[in-house]
Amino acid sequence: MPSASRPTPPVLSDGVITLRPPRPDDADDITAACQDPQTQLWTTIPVPYRRADAEEWLAARATPEQWWQAPVWAVTVAPSDRWSGNIAVRPDGAGGAEIGYMVAPWARGHGVATRTIRLACTWAFGALDLSVVTWYAYAGNEVSRRAARRVGFRIPDVVLRRHLPHRGERRDAWVGDLLPGDIATAQRRAEAHYLGPALTHRELDVLGQLTRGESNKAIAAVLGISENTVKNHVRSILEKLQAKSRAEAVVIGLGQGLTSLPT
Ligand SMILES: CC(C)(COP(=O)(O)OP(=O)(O)OC[C@H]1O[C@@H](n2cnc3c(N)ncnc32)[C@H](O)[C@@H]1OP(=O)(O)O)[C@@H](O)C(=O)NCCC(=O)NCCS
Structure with a gap:
């Protein structure tokens, strides 16, 4: 048919x-x-x-x-x-x-x-x-x-x-x-997006790892970059988000939708 x-x-x-x-x-x-x-x-x-x-x-x-x-x-x-x-x-x-x-x-x-x-x-x-x-x-x-x-x-x-x-x-x-x-x-x-300076893709990746509570060493291994580069990314993230610590950067990042908690 x-x-x-x-x-x-x-x-x-x-x-x-x-x-x-x-x-x-x-x-x-x-x-x-x-x-x-x-x-x-x-x-x-x-x-x-x-x-x-x-x-x-x-x-x-x-x-x-x-x-x-x-x-x-x-x-x-x-x-x-x-x-x-x-x-x-x-x-x-x-x-x-x-x-x-x-x-x-x-x-x-x-x-x-x-x-x-x-x-x-x-x-x-x-x-x-x-x-x-x-x-x-x-x-x-x-x-x-x-x-x-x-x-x-x-x-x-x-x-x-x-x-x-x-x-x-x-x-x-x-x-x-x-x-x-x-x-x-x-x-x-x-x-309701974040209005501050844009984070680069790499910085967003690093922020994602910070949200998981990873150390610089672990982040370097996961992203295939040196620990020094991770430190530079973290410094830049703190500056852009005007955060005083990694923990504060995560809280700000979560609030602004730049990162999310691991499920
Ligand atoms: C995956 C694919 C469809 C993406 O197409 P695209 O039109 O370039 O994607 P978009 O421009 O919408 O970008 C998607 C995201 O990736 C980011 N992105 C794009 N190119 C990138 C690159 N080379 N490196 C890192 N991030 C990149 C974009 O910035 C965007 O992220 P954001 O919204 O957080 O800024 C395309 O690369 C592709 O066809 N790849 C091969 C086939 C494939 O992988 N198909 C999907 C199978 S699941």
């Missing part, structure tokens, strides 16, 4: 990025992006990746029926309509879904992933009536974790050992969950 016809896949936009259904003429850009070593490291795309892989992937998502089984969008960045990434929402049929995404190397570092995840998850909670969205990443994918946390995912500092397959082996994983109210909560927190 033919499947009931499904509506045309939706186009979503926040004014900066637009998510549209993928098209056959995206194949060249997908092929180019999938040569990127980071994409190969953190996803399960075929390696080597050929244009035929992109064509096959696109063909499997060509009809509205296929699309609605696992919604997937091409990410585009205004004013261009060029394919610059993908995001997929994979429903489990029981009120949950998993997300997966990538941003092309030429579009990275401008908040595109953060906007993309926020837009797709907001849509999915409403349109698919989800009660939870789950995020998995191979352990160590800091940039992806940062984007997901920024959107509102709760990602505990826990490693699931050998949890995910990756080209014939198993790798450690991180997991996060997002409930319907979490995006709005994260946005409210960001709006």
Whole structure:
């Protein structure tokens, strides 16, 4: 029996990025992006990746029926309509879904992933009536974790050992969950944001370790930097937050949403 016809896949936009259904003429850009070593490291795309892989992937998502089984969008960045990434929402049929995404190397570092995840998850909670969205990443994918946390995912500092397959082996994983109210909560927190001098990514990492009560030596080992560099970061954090001690920096950081207690 033919499947009931499904509506045309939706186009979503926040004014900066637009998510549209993928098209056959995206194949060249997908092929180019999938040569990127980071994409190969953190996803399960075929390696080597050929244009035929992109064509096959696109063909499997060509009809509205296929699309609605696992919604997937091409990410585009205004004013261009060029394919610059993908995001997929994979429903489990029981009120949950998993997300997966990538941003092309030429579009990275401008908040595109953060906007993309926020837009797709907001849509999915409403349109698919989800009660939870789950995020998995191979352990160590800091940039992806940062984007997901920024959107509102709760990602505990826990490693699931050998949890995910990756080209014939198993790798450690991180997991996060997002409930319907979490995006709005994260946005409210960001709006009540810290108005002092911005902490660098490294300083935020160090502040996170201070929140865990780690010593300079332990922080140096975790972040792969010298103890002296840790000391410099701590000094700079104290100055920026106008804190007199590490403990006070943590309290201020927690109050301003710059760090969170380990779960
Ligand atoms: C992970 C990925 C999607 C991020 O895309 P992006 O558009 O560059 O991400 P954003 O610009 O939204 O940045 C997300 C966060 O990481 C930070 N970030 C971005 N690039 C960074 C870098 N090179 N080093 C450190 N932090 C970085 C951003 O500042 C931001 O954090 P903030 O909100 O606290 O400032 C992209 O790098 C990618 O496609 N990687 C390969 C595939 C992959 O890992 N997919 C996800 C699998 S779970």
